[in-house]
Amino acid sequence: MKFRSLVPALVLGLFALSAAAADPLPRARPEAVGFSSARLARIGEVLRADIEHGRLPGAVLAIARKGKLVYFEAFGYRDKAAGIPMTTDTIFGVASMTKPLVTVGALELYEQGRLLIDDPVSKYLPQFAKMQVARMDPAGQAIIDTVPAARQITIQDIMRHTSGIIYGGRGTTAVHKLYPESSASAATSMTGAEFIDKLGSLPLMYQPGTVWDYGLSIDVLGQVVESVANERLGQYLQENLFKPLGMADTGFIVPPDKVSRYAKALPTDPDTGKPQLLMDLTRPTKFECGGGCAVSTAGDYLRFAQMLLNHGTLGGQRILGRKTVDYMTANQLGPEVKNLIGNADPTRADYGFGLGMAVRRTDGIVRLMGSVGDFSWPGASGTNWWADPKEELAVVFMAHTPGPIRWHYRQLINALVLQALE
Numbered sequence: 001m002k003f004r005s006l007v008p009a010l011v012l013g014l015f016a017l018s019a020a021a022a023d024p025l026p027r028a029r030p031e032a033v034g035f036s037s038a039r040l041a042r043i044g045e046v047l048r049a050d051i052e053h054g055r056l057p058g059a060v061l062a063i064a065r066k067g068k069l070v071y072f073e074a075f076g077y078r079d080k081a082a083g084i085p086m087t088t089d090t091i092f093g094v095a096s097m098t099k100p101l102v103t104v105g106a107l108e109l110y111e112q113g114r115l116l117i118d119d120p121v122s123k124y125l126p127q128f129a130k131m132q133v134a135r136m137d138p139a140g141q142a143i144i145d146t147v148p149a150a151r152q153i154t155i156q157d158i159m160r161h162t163s164g165i166i167y168g169g170r171g172t173t174a175v176h177k178l179y180p181e182s183s184a185s186a187a188t189s190m191t192g193a194e195f196i197d198k199l200g201s202l203p204l205m206y207q208p209g210t211v212w213d214y215g216l217s218i219d220v221l222g223q224v225v226e227s228v229a230n231e232r233l234g235q236y237l238q239e240n241l242f243k244p245l246g247m248a249d250t251g252f253i254v255p256p257d258k259v260s261r262y263a264k265a266l267p268t269d270p271d272t273g274k275p276q277l278l279m280d281l282t283r284p285t286k287f288e289c290g291g292g293c294a295v296s297t298a299g300d301y302l303r304f305a306q307m308l309l310n311h312g313t314l315g316g317q318r319i320l321g322r323k324t325v326d327y328m329t330a331n332q333l334g335p336e337v338k339n340l341i342g343n344a345d346p347t348r349a350d351y352g353f354g355l356g357m358a359v360r361r362t363d364g365i366v367r368l369m370g371s372v373g374d375f376s377w378p379g380a381s382g383t384n385w386w387a388d389p390k391e392e393l394a395v396v397f398m399a400h401t402p403g404p405i406r407w408h409y410r411q412l413i414n415a416l417v418l419q420a421l422e
C-alpha cells in the first residue's frame with residue numbers, strides 16, 4: 001500500500017518534469033517579473049469568447065519577460081471541424097515571420113566576412129546586374145519605357161525592402177501585374193533559378209534605395225544565402241539557427257510525422273465570408289522561399305525573439321554578435337526614403353524598418369502600444385510577434401486567421417498583453 005501511495009506522486013512529478021522540459025524558457029510567476037496574473041487572465045476571457053463566437057478557430061500565446069516564461073497558453077481548436085483542441089506545440093505557417101529568420105541567417109554570413117551589407121546583389125546573383133526601372137503613364141496602367149537603375153540593388157536594400165522589387169498582389173499597376181503575387185505563389189510555381197531569372201528580367205517599381213515597399217526582396221535574400229552557403233536555405237538555417245536555438249519544429253515543411261499538429265484555419269472569414277486560404281506547407285515547395293514559407297511553433301519563435309533580446313545569445317549559444325543585433329534592430333530608413341509600410345500592414349504604419357523587421361520610432365502615433373526601439377514583423381497567415389528591449393518583453397501569438405481580421409488580433413493582443421504590466 002505504501003508503494004502504491006507513491007505512484008501518483010511519482011507520476012505527477014514526471015508530468016511536471018516533462019511539462020517543464022516542453023517550456024521554451026524557464027518559468028517564473030508573473031508577479032516576479034512585473035506582470036499581474038489577474039490582468040493576464042483577461043486574455044483568456046477575450047479569446048475564449050471570440051472562439052465561441054466563431055471569430056477564430058484557436059490560438060497559442062507565449063509571453064516572456066526578463067528571460068522568463070510567464071504565460072504559455074493554448075485556446076480553442078487546432079482543427080475545429082474535427083474537434084481537435086489546440087495545444088502549445090501546434091505548428092503554424094508563419095508566412096512573413098520567415099523574413100526575420102532568413103535575415104538573421106544572412107547576417108551570420110556577414111559576420112563571417114562572406115557577404116557585406118553594401119555588396120551589390122549582382123555579386124551573388126548576376127541576373128540583377130543591369131536592372132531597369134519602369135516609367136508608367138499617370139494612371140499606372142501602362143509602362144511607357146524604362147530607365148537604367150541609378151545604382152545597383154544592395155544587400156541592405158533587400159534586407160530593408162528598398163530594392164524596388166514588389167509583390168504583384170499588392171497593387172494594380174502595370175508593373176505589379178508583371179510580378180509574382182506573393183512569396184507563396186512564387187515558391188509553388190517556380191524553382192529558385194526560375195524565380196531569380198524572372199525577377200532579373202523585370203523592371204523595378206522604383207529606383208533602388210528611394211522607397212520602402214513590400215515585396216519579394218527577402219526571397220531574393222534567401223537565394224543569396226543559398227549561393228554563398230552553397231546549400232539549400234532550409235538546411236543552412238537548420239544548421240546555423242534552428243538547431244543551435246533548439247527550434248525543433250521550425251523549418252520549410254511540416255514533416256509527415258508532425259502533420260497532425262498542423263493548425264487549420266476556419267473555412268471562411270467571419271467578417272468577409274470569403275474563403276480563408278493557407279499555403280499547403282505539408283508538401284515541399286519548388287524553392288524554400290525566404291519571404292514566407294516557414295513553419296514554426298509559438299515556443300520555437302519565442303526562443304528566437306529572446307535570442308535577439310539577449311543581444312544574439314540564448315542557452316549558451318551565440319547566434320549573432322551584440323553589435324550586429326543592435327544594427328539589425330536599428331531604423332535603416334533615412335529621411336530620403338519614402339515609407340509605405342502602412343500599405344503593407346496598417347498596424348505598423350509610422351514604424352521605421354531595420355533589417356528584416358519593423359522598428360518603432362515613437363511612443364505615440366502608431367496604432368499599437370509599445371516602446372521606442374521595439375521590433376517585430378508579422379505573418380499574413382495571422383501570426384505575430386514583437387520584442388521590446390526597454391520592457392525586456394517578448395510576445396508570440398500564433399493563429400491561422402488570414403485576411404483583414406489578422407490586423408484586429410494584432411491590436412487586440414498588443415493591448416491585452418501590455419495592460420497586464422505592473
